[in-house]
Amino acid sequence: MVKRTLADLSTYEAAGHHGCTCMRYHGKDETGATKFWIGMSEFLPGGGADYAYEDNPLEKVYYVLEGEMTVTDKDGNEYVIHKDESISFPPNEGRYLENKSNLPARMLVIINYPD
Numbered sequence: 001m002v003k004r005t006l007a008d009l010s011t012y013e014a015a016g017h018h019g020c021t022c023m024r025y026h027g028k029d030e031t032g033a034t035k036f037w038i039g040m041s042e043f044l045p046g047g048g049a050d051y052a053y054e055d056n057p058l059e060k061v062y063y064v065l066e067g068e069m070t071v072t073d074k075d076g077n078e079y080v081i082h083k084d085e086s087i088s089f090p091p092n093e094g095r096y097l098e099n100k101s102n103l104p105a106r107m108l109v110i111i112n113y114p115d
């Protein structure tokens with residue numbers, strides 16, 4: 001059993017992300033988790049992530065802790081995810097991510113490791 005607090009976390013650079021701080025709670029390097037990792041991302045207004053993941057075989061879940069995030073799919077459909085809401089992505093589903101609000105947003109990121 002491994003307990004982690006916000007004070008335990010360190011930041012990392014996530015490719016294609018801007019205006020955000022990314023931290024990892026649990027994962028192979030942090031706690032030895034081998035099936036999935038859990039991180040937290042804080043996005044400033046206008047922050048987000050470039051369109052990506054169409055060629056990524058991993059499942060993803062985003063859970064908004066504070067604020068709201070807008071997820072856009074390859075067809076331009078927008079999904080606004082508010083506090084205490086989540087969105088999941090099957091393998092190979094691309095997305096664009098942006099904080100379109102005037103307030104910071106925080107969300108958990110849960111992604112499985114490849115088999």
